[in-house]
Amino acid sequence: MDVNNKLYPLLLCAIIAGCNGGKDTDPKDPKDPPPTKDEQLSALIKQNGLTGNPMTGKTLPDINDPIAALGKRLFFSKSLSGNRDTACVTCHHPQLGGGDNLSLPIGVDAVVSDLLGPGRAHDSKAHGYDGGPTVPRNAPTTFNIAAWNTFLFHDGRLERLQDDGIRTPDTPFNQGDPLAGSNLTHAQARFPVTSPEEMKGFAHEDKDNTQIRQFLSERLGGYGSGVGVLPNTAYWLDHFRTAFNQPAASAEALITEQNISFAIGEYQRSQVFTASPWQQYVQGNNAALSTSAKRGALLFFTSEKEGGVGCSACHSGDSFTDEGFHNIAIPQFGRGKGDGDGSEDFGRFRETGDDADKFAFRTPGLLNVEVTGPWGHSGAYTTLEGIVRHHLQPYDAVSNYNSGQLSQAGVQNLDKLQSNTQAALNHSNFALPNLNYTEQEVTDLVNFLKALTDTCTKDATCLAPWILDETDDPDPNGDQLSPLGL
Ligand code: HEC
Ligand code: HEC
Incomplete structure (x- = not known):
């Protein structure tokens, strides 16, 4: 795969604007100087319609907007979990790339509930669990969440429909949910509180989705039955009144499941981290990328047929995703989603029932991918080199997969990893x-991926506006999550 040799004629064509019209220049004329990497990339950037900004045309909140600020408070609050031991931030901390730095998450019933990242372990063997991770899929990043236009979740079970609003897990496939709210992120925020393993816990199993949301709203607002209400509800009422600029509104009117999830969504939608070397490069600064990253970019955007490795066939556009579903046979382990013999996860097939979607998962965006590992829907790869090699030689990568790279104990069904993953490799899709x-090509691709990082995501000071300051009117109920080990 030598991009420089094979790509020449084609790229020259693109650069010299129209090989049909440009009769005065023969693209194969040996006297023409070969295009530089920058010229080749510039042609590819144009061809792919890239601007470097995936948020063009979107109206997004600032982290200092009052509702986003309230959303941050809620995002860091364990009051939203059944047993007051888990918050959204447990699995989506800004200093952990908007994820949890684990292959597979642990929500409720952790040994140490405020310990995030490697070392977090599940305490209880109750409820049929085994001490291993309780959530079957890797936690995706919340960074740049607003870039998604159509699908959230690895299997796209939250989906913007053509003309029927947003479908959620509360409504059948292809049917809009009247309570989905204003955007995908708002709609999504209504669901983690309904998942027993993520936040709901097992003391509220009798409550359906509507009831648990109502229970939590009443808990924060101090209204309704009075069961489970927080000792100090003035704290939340004050913050909701300020955020919504309704100083006299009642808790019942303001602290609703819709307002809670809207605010959490606005906080997440303010997490825009796109100022990467790649963005600078696309916007004209040729010095923003190293030579190796440029070689990686050429491989990435050039099809296999033309001498590249064709990553952009799926990782397309300014956020590097086609929002499509593909089976790429990422090693499968963990407790699974109950498919097949129970240990499997059929991905998009679970929603569509279409055999062509079996084992297919949503193409992740790649902005800030350097900080959002482990990678793949099961968190199978703990290095960028690993996931890149998997894409290049999937058969070898799966047969040689080393689960020793996983940074957590108790991961289930490692004994079925080969057979479950071979089933995906063998499937017709x-x-x-x-x-x-070559090793150089892996290095180049990795250097390109690292050029998609906004340095803010690696800098605690820069991230501070998105992290709830323990001294900023701390929750008198003691439910504000103060992460240990960060
Ligand atoms: C125990 C860990 C855990 C907790 C707690 C948790 N999440 Fe997640 N989150 C996940 C996992 C795992 C997924 C992916 C699930 C899937 O695709 O099937 C996810 C998916 C998401 C997504 C979709 C991302 C995407 O790219 O599609 C968003 C947004 C999100 N969570 C926000 C939240 C919010 C808001 C809360 C709190 C109300 C929360 N999460 C609580 C683990 C967690
Ligand atoms: C056929 C479509 C397709 C092509 C081509 C493709 N990818 Fe992917 N990629 C995916 C899908 C789908 C996933 C997620 C799969 C899963 O989780 O099961 C993924 C995952 C990834 C991830 C992990 C991201 C994360 O957040 O977990 C990286 C990194 C990545 N791809 C890079 C590349 C590179 C580099 C190339 C070119 C060598 C490439 N991809 C080519 C579809 C593709």
């Missing part, structure tokens, strides 16, 4: 080619 590659 398996989507990746088997390419020969």
Whole structure:
């Protein structure tokens, strides 16, 4: 795969604007100087319609907007979990790339509830669990969440429909949810509180989704039955009144499940981190990328046929996703979603029932991918090199997969990893080619991926506006999550 040699004629064509019209220049004329990497990339950037800004045309809140600020408070609050031991931030901390730095998450019933990242363990063997991770899929980043236009979740079970609003897990496939709210992120925020493993816990199993949301709203607002109400509800009423600028409104009117999830959504939608070297490069600064990253970019955006590795066939556009679903046979382990023999996860098939969607998962966006590991829907790969090699030679990567790389104990069904993953490799929709590659090419691709990082995501000071300051009117109920080990 030598992009420089094979791509020449084609790229020259693109650069010299129209090989049909440009009769005065023969693209194969040996006297023409070869295009530089910057010229080749500039042609590809144009061809792919890239601007470097995935948020064009979107109206997004600032983190200092009052509702986003309230959302941050809620995002960090354990009051939203059944047993007051888990918050959204447990699995989506800004200093952990908007995720949890675990292959598979642990929500409720952790040994130490405020310990995030590697070392977090599940305490209880109750409820049929085994001490291993309780959530079957990797926690995606919340960074740049507003870039998604159509699908949230690995299997897209939250979906913007053509003309019927937003479908959520509360409504059948293809049917809009009247309570979905104003945007995908708002709609999503209504669901983690309904998941027993993530936040709901097991003391509220009798409550359906509507009831648990109502219970939590009443808990924060101090109204309704009075069961489970927080000792200090003035704290929340004050913050809701300020955020919504309704100083005299009642808790019942303001602290509703819709307002809670809207505010949490606004906080997440303010997490825009796109100022990467790649953005600078696309916007004209040729010095923003290293030579190796440029070689990686050429491989990434050039199809296999033309001498590249064709990543942009799926990772397309300014947020590097086609929002499509593909089976790329990421090693499968963990407790599974109950598919097949129970240990499997059929991905998009679970929603559509279409055999062509079996084992297919949503193409992740790649902005800030350097900080959002482990990678893949099961968190199978703990290095960027690993996930890149998987894409290049999936068969080898799966047969040689080393689960020793996982940074957590108790991961289930490792004994079924080979057979469950081979089933995906053997399925007719398996989507990746088997390419020969050099070590240099892996390094170049990784350097390109690292050029998609906004340095703010690696800098605690820069991230501070998105992190709830323990001294900023701390929750008198003691439910504000103060992460240990960060
Ligand atoms: C125990 C860990 C855990 C907790 C707690 C948790 N999440 Fe998540 N989150 C996940 C996992 C795992 C997924 C992916 C699930 C799937 O795709 O099936 C996810 C998905 C998401 C997504 C969709 C991301 C995408 O790219 O599609 C958003 C947004 C999100 N969570 C926000 C929240 C909010 C808001 C809360 C609190 C109300 C929360 N999460 C609580 C683990 C967690
Ligand atoms: C056929 C479509 C397709 C192609 C081509 C493709 N990818 Fe992917 N990629 C995916 C899908 C789908 C996933 C998620 C799969 C899963 O979780 O099961 C993914 C996951 C990833 C991830 C992990 C992201 C995360 O947040 O977990 C990285 C990194 C990545 N791809 C990079 C690349 C690179 C580099 C190339 C080119 C060598 C490439 N991809 C080519 C579809 C594709």
